[in-house]
Amino acid sequence: MPRKPTPAERQHFKRRMAHRRQIAGSLEEWRASAFHHALEQFDAAARRLRLTENQIAMIKLPRRITEVRLPVRMDDGTIHNFRAFRVQHNIARGPAKGGIRFHQDVNLDEMKALAFWMTYKCAVVGIPMGGAKGGIVVDPRKLSLGERERLSRRYMAEMIDLFGPDRDVPAPDVNTGPQVMSWMMDTYIMHKHDYLPGVITGKPTELGGSAGRQSATSRGIVICIRKAAARLGLDLKGATAAIQGFGNVGSYAAKFLAEDGVKIVAISDADGAYRNPGGINVAAAMDFVARRGSLRGFKGGTPMRRPMQLLELPVDILVPAALENQITAQNAPRIRARILAEGANGPTTPDADEILARKGVFLIPDILCNAGGVTVSYLEWVQNRMGYYWTEERVNEDLQRIMATAFDNVHQTMRRQRVTMRIAAFIVGIRRVAEASAMRGLYA
Ligand code: NAD
Numbered sequence: 001m002p003r004k005p006t007p008a009e010r011q012h013f014k015r016r017m018a019h020r021r022q023i024a025g026s027l028e029e030w031r032a033s034a035f036h037h038a039l040e041q042f043d044a045a046a047r048r049l050r051l052t053e054n055q056i057a058m059i060k061l062p063r064r065i066t067e068v069r070l071p072v073r074m075d076d077g078t079i080h081n082f083r084a085f086r087v088q089h090n091i092a093r094g095p096a097k098g099g100i101r102f103h104q105d106v107n108l109d110e111m112k113a114l115a116f117w118m119t120y121k122c123a124v125v126g127i128p129m130g131g132a133k134g135g136i137v138v139d140p141r142k143l144s145l146g147e148r149e150r151l152s153r154r155y156m157a158e159m160i161d162l163f164g165p166d167r168d169v170p171a172p173d174v175n176t177g178p179q180v181m182s183w184m185m186d187t188y189i190m191h192k193h194d195y196l197p198g199v200i201t202g203k204p205t206e207l208g209g210s211a212g213r214q215s216a217t218s219r220g221i222v223i224c225i226r227k228a229a230a231r232l233g234l235d236l237k238g239a240t241a242a243i244q245g246f247g248n249v250g251s252y253a254a255k256f257l258a259e260d261g262v263k264i265v266a267i268s269d270a271d272g273a274y275r276n277p278g279g280i281n282v283a284a285a286m287d288f289v290a291r292r293g294s295l296r297g298f299k300g301g302t303p304m305r306r307p308m309q310l311l312e313l314p315v316d317i318l319v320p321a322a323l324e325n326q327i328t329a330q331n332a333p334r335i336r337a338r339i340l341a342e343g344a345n346g347p348t349t350p351d352a353d354e355i356l357a358r359k360g361v362f363l364i365p366d367i368l369c370n371a372g373g374v375t376v377s378y379l380e381w382v383q384n385r386m387g388y389y390w391t392e393e394r395v396n397e398d399l400q401r402i403m404a405t406a407f408d409n410v411h412q413t414m415r416r417q418r419v420t421m422r423i424a425a426f427i428v429g430i431r432r433v434a435e436a437s438a439m440r441g442l443y444a
Pocket of ligand 1: 176374
C-alpha cells in the first residue's frame with residue numbers, strides 16, 4: 001500500500017499544480033516550459049531556506065509583463081507587425097537589468113524564465129540590480145540592416161517608459177550586440193533630450209561602452225572553470241572541451257580556454273557542428289564566422305552528422321552556450337564531461353540536473369557561470385554615471401574578484417548545505433533578494 005502523503009507534501013503538490021495551470025496547458029508544454037523549470041529551481045532552494053509563503057509571494061513571480069506589437073516598414077514598403085516583450089521580474093535590490101533577444105522562437109514563457117534568472121544572477125554576484133528580459137519574435141537573418149535598425153528603434157520607442165538608468169537597463173542577448181544597443185540608446189536620448197548612456201549596456205566603447213564588456217561573460221565562465229578544475233585536480237593544460245553555440249559567449253569562451261592550454265575538440269552553431277580531435281584553431285573559426293556570418297562551410301573540423309552529439313563527446317569540459325533546454329533527461333545519461341559550465345541560460349532541465357548530480361558531473365550553474373556579462377554591464381553603468389572610464393585591466397580585475405568571490409560563496413554553501421551547485425547558487429541569490437524585499441516591506 002502506498003503511504004498517504006503528509007500535509008506538507010499535499011501542500012507542495014497543490015502548489016505545483018497551481019503553477020502548472022498558470023504556466024502551461026498540456027503536460028507536454030509543462031515539460032518544455034523554461035519558466036516551469038525556473039520555478040522548480042526556486043522551490044527547491046526556498047524549501048532549504050524555509051521561506052514563508054509571504055516571503056515567497058513577494059519575490060517569486062514577475063512584477064510586470066509588457067507585450068506589444070511593433071509595426072515596422074519593410075524595405076518593400078509593406079508594414080509588418082512584430083510581437084515583442086519586456087518582463088520585469090523583481091526590482092527589490094535595484095533597477096531591473098536584462099538582455100534583449102531577437103529570435104524566431106522568443107515567447108512569453110521563455111522571457112519570464114530569463115527575467116527570473118536575471119534577478120537571482122545579479123544577487124549571486126552581489127550587484128545592486130534586479131531582473132528583467134526582453135525579446136522580439138523575429139529571425140534577424142531575414143532582415144536587412146535598415147529593417148533591423150527600424151525594428152530596434154521601434155522597440156525602444158514603444159517601451160520607453162519602462163526604461164531608464166534608474167528603472168530598467170537592457171543589454172545584448174542572442175542575436176543582439178553593440179550595434180542594436182547603439183540604436184536603442186540613440187532612440188532613448190532623442191526622446192528624453194538628455195545624454196543618458198546608462199540606459200543601456202553592451203554599447204560600443206565609442207558610445208560609453210565598457211572596455212572588456214564584449215568578452216566579459218566568457219571571461220567569467222573561464223574564471224569559474226579554473227576554480228572547478230582546481231577543486232577536481234584537473235590540469236587545464238591538455239584538457240579537452242566542447243562548445244555548443246559559437247556566438248559571442250561560446251567563441252570567446254573557446255578562445256580563453258584555448259589560451260589556458262585546453263584543446264577545443266568540437267564547436268557548433270545553429271548551422272552545424274564541427275569536430276577536430278587534434279584541436280580546433282579557435283582564432284581561425286572566429287575569423288571565419290566574422291567573415292561568413294556562421295560556421296557553415298568551416299574547414300577546420302569534420303562536420304558532425306548529428307550536431308546534438310557534440311554534448312555527448314568524451315571531453316573534460318562542456319560549455320553549452322546557445323539556448324535553453326539542450327540537456328534533458330534523454331541525453332543527460334550520455335553526458336561524459338567532468339565539468340559542465342553553463343554559458344547559456346537554462347541549458348539544463350531539472351530532471352537532467354538530477355541525473356548529472358548522480359553521475360558526479362561538476363555543474364557550474366548559469367546564474368553563477370555566465371554572470372560575468374551582467375557584472376561588467378553593471379561596471380559599464382557605473383562608469384556612465386561617473387562619466388569616467390576605466391582601463392580594461394581595471395575592469396578585468398573587478399570581474400575576477402567578483403566572480404571568484406561568488407564562486408567560493410556558492411561552493412561553500414553547496415558543501416555546508418549538502419546540495420547541488422545550482423541549488424546553492426539559488427540559496428545565495430534568493431536569500432539576498434528575500435532580505436532586501438523584507439527590509440523594504442510592502443507598500444500599501
Ligand atoms: P549569440 O547570438 O552571439 O550566439 C548564439 C550562438 O548559438 C550562435 O552561434 C548560434 O548560431 C548558436 N545556436 C543557436 N541555436 C543553436 C543550436 N540549436 N545548436 C547550436 N548552436 C546554436 O548569443 P550569445 O550572446 O552568445 O548568447 C548565448 C547564450 O548565452 C544565451 O543563452 C544567452 O542568454 C546567454 N548569455 C549571454 C550573455 C551575453 O553577455 N551575451 C550573458 C549571459 C548569458
